[in-house]
Amino acid sequence: MRRNVGTEKDTAYGGRRRSPAELATILPPGTLIPDLREPEELPAERADVPVVLEPGLAKSPTQEVDRGQLLTVTIDGVEVRVPKGATIFQAAERAGYTPPHFCFHRDLSIPANCRMCLCEVKDQGKLQTSCSTAVADGMIVAFDTPRVKEAVQGVVEFVFKNHPLDCPVCDQVGECYLQKYYMEVGRYDPLPIERVHKDKVKDLGPITLDAERCVLCSRCVRFGEEIAGTSDFMIANRSDHSEIMTFDDRPIDSAYALNYTDICPVGALTSNDFRFRKRVYYLKSAKSVCPECSTGCNIYSEQSEDTVYRYRPRYNDQVNDSWMCDPGRLSHARVADTSDRIVEPLIRRNGGLTPIDWEGATAEAASRLTELAGSVAAIAHPRMSNEDLWELVRLLKAAGGSAVDFRADDSWRGVDDLTDGILIRRDPNPNTRGALQILSPGPDSRVGEILGAVAGGGVRGLVVCGWDVETLGDAGARALAAAEWVLFLGPRRNSLLERADLVLPTCVHVERDGTFTNHAGRVQRFWPNVPPYEASRPAWAALAAITAALGGDAAPASAGVSFRHLAAGVPVFAGLTHETVGDQGAWLAGWERDRMPAVGADPMPGVRAPIIV
Amino acid sequence: MSAPQILMQRGLDRPGESHRLEAYEAVGGYRAIRKALSMSSEAIVEEVKKSGLRGRGGAGFPTGTKWSFIPRGSESPTYLICNSDESEPGTFKDRWLLENDPHAVLEGMMIAAVAIDCHLMFNYFRGEFSYPLARWRAAVDEAYAKGYLGKGIFGSDHDLEVVTHYGAGAYIAGEETGMIESLEGKKAQPRNKPPFPAVEGLFRSPTVINNTETLATVPWIVEHGADAYAQYGTEKSRGTKLWSCSGPIARPGVYELEMGYDLMQFLEDDLGGMLDGVGLKGIIPGGSSVPVLTPDECRGAKLDYEGLRERGSLVGSGGFIVIGDNVSAVDCLLNLAHFYAHESCGQCTPCREGCGWIEQLVDKILLGRGTEADLAMILRISDLMAGKTICALADAMAWPAVAFIKKYPDDFAALCAGPVDMDALAAEVGKRDHILPRAS
Ligand SMILES: Cc1cc2nc3c(=O)[nH]c(=O)nc-3n(C[C@H](O)[C@H](O)[C@H](O)COP(=O)(O)O)c2cc1C
Ligand code: SF4
Ligand code: SF4
Ligand code: SF4
Numbered sequence A: 001m002r003r004n005v006g007t008e009k010d011t012a013y014g015g016r017r018r019s020p021a022e023l024a025t026i027l028p029p030g031t032l033i034p035d036l037r038e039p040e041e042l043p044a045e046r047a048d049v050p051v052v053l054e055p056g057l058a059k060s061p062t063q064e065v066d067r068g069q070l071l072t073v074t075i076d077g078v079e080v081r082v083p084k085g086a087t088i089f090q091a092a093e094r095a096g097y098t099p100p101h102f103c104f105h106r107d108l109s110i111p112a113n114c115r116m117c118l119c120e121v122k123d124q125g126k127l128q129t130s131c132s133t134a135v136a137d138g139m140i141v142a143f144d145t146p147r148v149k150e151a152v153q154g155v156v157e158f159v160f161k162n163h164p165l166d167c168p169v170c171d172q173v174g175e176c177y178l179q180k181y182y183m184e185v186g187r188y189d190p191l192p193i194e195r196v197h198k199d200k201v202k203d204l205g206p207i208t209l210d211a212e213r214c215v216l217c218s219r220c221v222r223f224g225e226e227i228a229g230t231s232d233f234m235i236a237n238r239s240d241h242s243e244i245m246t247f248d249d250r251p252i253d254s255a256y257a258l259n260y261t262d263i264c265p266v267g268a269l270t271s272n273d274f275r276f277r278k279r280v281y282y283l284k285s286a287k288s289v290c291p292e293c294s295t296g297c298n299i300y301s302e303q304s305e306d307t308v309y310r311y312r313p314r315y316n317d318q319v320n321d322s323w324m325c326d327p328g329r330l331s332h333a334r335v336a337d338t339s340d341r342i343v344e345p346l347i348r349r350n351g352g353l354t355p356i357d358w359e360g361a362t363a364e365a366a367s368r369l370t371e372l373a374g375s376v377a378a379i380a381h382p383r384m385s386n387e388d389l390w391e392l393v394r395l396l397k398a399a400g401g402s403a404v405d406f407r408a409d410d411s412w413r414g415v416d417d418l419t420d421g422i423l424i425r426r427d428p429n430p431n432t433r434g435a436l437q438i439l440s441p442g443p444d445s446r447v448g449e450i451l452g453a454v455a456g457g458g459v460r461g462l463v464v465c466g467w468d469v470e471t472l473g474d475a476g477a478r479a480l481a482a483a484e485w486v487l488f489l490g491p492r493r494n495s496l497l498e499r500a501d502l503v504l505p506t507c508v509h510v511e512r513d514g515t516f517t518n519h520a521g522r523v524q525r526f527w528p529n530v531p532p533y534e535a536s537r538p539a540w541a542a543l544a545a546i547t548a549a550l551g552g553d554a555a556p557a558s559a560g561v562s563f564r565h566l567a568a569g570v571p572v573f574a575g576l577t578h579e580t581v582g583d584q585g586a587w588l589a590g591w592e593r594d595r596m597p598a599v600g601a602d603p604m605p606g607v608r609a610p611i612i613v
Numbered sequence B: 001m002s003a004p005q006i007l008m009q010r011g012l013d014r015p016g017e018s019h020r021l022e023a024y025e026a027v028g029g030y031r032a033i034r035k036a037l038s039m040s041s042e043a044i045v046e047e048v049k050k051s052g053l054r055g056r057g058g059a060g061f062p063t064g065t066k067w068s069f070i071p072r073g074s075e076s077p078t079y080l081i082c083n084s085d086e087s088e089p090g091t092f093k094d095r096w097l098l099e100n101d102p103h104a105v106l107e108g109m110m111i112a113a114v115a116i117d118c119h120l121m122f123n124y125f126r127g128e129f130s131y132p133l134a135r136w137r138a139a140v141d142e143a144y145a146k147g148y149l150g151k152g153i154f155g156s157d158h159d160l161e162v163v164t165h166y167g168a169g170a171y172i173a174g175e176e177t178g179m180i181e182s183l184e185g186k187k188a189q190p191r192n193k194p195p196f197p198a199v200e201g202l203f204r205s206p207t208v209i210n211n212t213e214t215l216a217t218v219p220w221i222v223e224h225g226a227d228a229y230a231q232y233g234t235e236k237s238r239g240t241k242l243w244s245c246s247g248p249i250a251r252p253g254v255y256e257l258e259m260g261y262d263l264m265q266f267l268e269d270d271l272g273g274m275l276d277g278v279g280l281k282g283i284i285p286g287g288s289s290v291p292v293l294t295p296d297e298c299r300g301a302k303l304d305y306e307g308l309r310e311r312g313s314l315v316g317s318g319g320f321i322v323i324g325d326n327v328s329a330v331d332c333l334l335n336l337a338h339f340y341a342h343e344s345c346g347q348c349t350p351c352r353e354g355c356g357w358i359e360q361l362v363d364k365i366l367l368g369r370g371t372e373a374d375l376a377m378i379l380r381i382s383d384l385m386a387g388k389t390i391c392a393l394a395d396a397m398a399w400p401a402v403a404f405i406k407k408y409p410d411d412f413a414a415l416c417a418g419p420v421d422m423d424a425l426a427a428e429v430g431k432r433d434h435i436l437p438r439a440s
């Protein structure tokens, strides 16, 4: 089955993502637009680097890239082969060197205005901007020459001419391109110069703008025009009075505003959510996946002293490119909030819940399930990982039960619905697609049926994962009243605990590893970054322990092993392992996503030939 | 005065009425376009090519060759833009043409339009040109009234419309791709090239941009033939060129000279020499963007593309600025730096920051607070700007800066606080010198 990302629609914010074809009509001719197809090779990302500057991996420009035709280029003596139409920048990356850059961003058009990526091309008098110059066969390029070095040093010096010396109080420190380049090529020779002064500390809603720190790379202008469609920023005035601003200083009204803070190479645009909360070099990053909707944007979770301070998009050209939405990003606060977390396993004794250790809880669950002799059903949750769901299926099988579904509310129906033509989908769960595949529960929700059976006494035991009484509704209330035994699994307390006989605390995604399957059938892996909260355990581990206690197979040693079993048991997962899923994900068998949404019927060429009347 | 009157004759002969259609036609105006309409477009392009006419906007690119780059039978329309943004300091020749001979410009545009199969042409005016604009508008009205513009011009089957547009006073809108952006309704910021306008220009369509003077020359060429035009001037610099002359000279103004005219003869005979009591300090021959020439360099120099290049300068826009020995080179450079620092479009880092930086440093020197290090810094900044940006504005700042310091080191040293080691300065200049235009 093939799935599309959805059709292009106007966003709630007035924005609309533009296709490369459409962009080509509004950008100056010849502007390269990095193409959105899968690059042939991705650099191995380094999880051990706490904060990574955008690596700037260039994809081929859309214009006339002929992947069938490889050209040979020499970069500083290293010979590489790149497709025809690729840029020198891209070839340099192939050769293992990322040219310095401010304006170039792999998911935005290429204006070549910062002049940082200059290189010498044999037999050409002038230095060339590598980001915008296409390679020719046999081209000999050098970055490592005195002439190039002086020019790059010069650009850094020019930028510093009017840059405030704010580093001690600037929140970009540690992930600032300018700081990095200054440390590499700066002259360390402060000159007594007069600086042009511009606006500082302008509150733009989600973002604080410091126009003095801006290097005028126009990345934000392009993001607003080309990705968010909200065109928030402009560069007003000329010469060294050029200043980045929003029209009339209006606050930014976009669900993608915080991406501006990622792409801004310096401290001009900083996130009001994150600024001054932590120096970035104290943060530890782990690769993760955003759990806030069925798109499953790839992210880094970043923590210090076991507190998650921020999420940041992680590049994946099959899912989110370099972007994520603000609600998803801000959900880190929910993870850091432990006020309603369940601390330890709980058992109902004398009408109240009292703590019990995991061993006792597991034994209790096994003995109650044995007593129920197969008269048990489960309501899973689309926030559970593929491994969790698989272990739930195994447990039910071991217990002799069978009825399971996860569709306690209607959110699953929106699994493919793109709300804004960009990233946000209507289904707020990360693993609806995985649940639909692993539980294969039929076209319509059977939750009502399950609850009816429990209420009617036909089924005596009920396993509830995460859901609360309110969501389960009247049918749920009747079922819970009638059930002989209720097992609750989840990370947080809710109204269901009032009725549960046994409560098992589970980990949230940043505390454990596993995989989610996004709406389009892309299986994506996430890694732990903080230890489990108190006694909580990954749901798969809690469930597998009970299965083992029931006399079923031994519990898998890790989520990876559980996933292997899943791959052997559910055909669309066949052949996948945590390793093959890697950090860029892998398609379910037979699923593949078309890279770009179809271009809408209403092209918006910004430029039209005048009509004479 | 040895100059043939190709461009200025009509305006000088009938002052006060030469801008009228009637006056223009009385001396043979609008004959060339009729002739052109009977020729094939290839033949027109060939004729202009043969004449050796080169662009008068600054770069001196062969006009016929530029037209021949327009793809034939392209699906998108072709456009013609007349560049009347004339904002280069010291340049006021296009203005003279637009005020005194607007119909010649219009006829030249018509011929170019026919040659490149264009049906919509634009004249982009410098925003401050209100008087030339009024005369131009009147001329366009006259032409429409006569059926020289609109449907089927001159009874042919060629439809041709003209749009008059005026800028908001940005020098950078004179750069061809900046102008295109501006005409498209955007901020005038030059584009990366390639693609060149002939391939993708205005509204992504093939576009020819020519300077006003270039276009005003075309009717004469078509009427009298390429050979007649090519008889004037030198082998590589054909024809005549307008020079707008300013400074402490007896007779400032706009002059038409045959290419290859002797510079000093021009100064002494035609311009009447320097004003009493003022000596010659130097001449900027081609508008503020080109390097200044010292009196020594002026002697024997020829006013044409090769002649000036040989002296390390350029024809540029023909803004002939004479500098008297009563001003300091530091003052001159500050004046220029102030202009470029105000006019950089601000896209490219080196130009955006470098122009203002040079201005600051020159200002500091002029105030007596500069040092040798500041001079070295200006040279270094110039070097880091030249040839490293999207358009040539950065070079237009860098070249004069290096030239002024190189040629008038004493002026700078005199104003610096503290000693200036002249040998070290000369060595520093030598290191940066290669950025200046080289002799061909
Ligand atoms: C900064 C800058 C300013 C320019 N200003 C003008 C101008 O005011 N008028 C003009 O005709 N050309 C100007 N030019 C040159 C144009 O880019 C272009 O070369 C010219 O209009 C082409 O016409 P031509 O071939 O007839 O000379 C400028 C170039 C630069 C780099
Ligand atoms: S933007 Fe970078 S260089 Fe500038 S003050 Fe901030 S950290 Fe320092
Ligand atoms: S605010 Fe940041 S992203 Fe925007 S132009 Fe300035 S430096 Fe670039
Ligand atoms: S060189 Fe200067 S004027 Fe030209 S595009 Fe760059 S910043 Fe603008």
Ligand code: FES
Residues within 6 Å of the ligand: A100, A101, A102, A103, A104, A111, A112, A113, A114, A115, A116, A117, A118, A129, A130, A131, A132
């Ligand atoms: S990265 Fe190439 S010019 Fe900015």
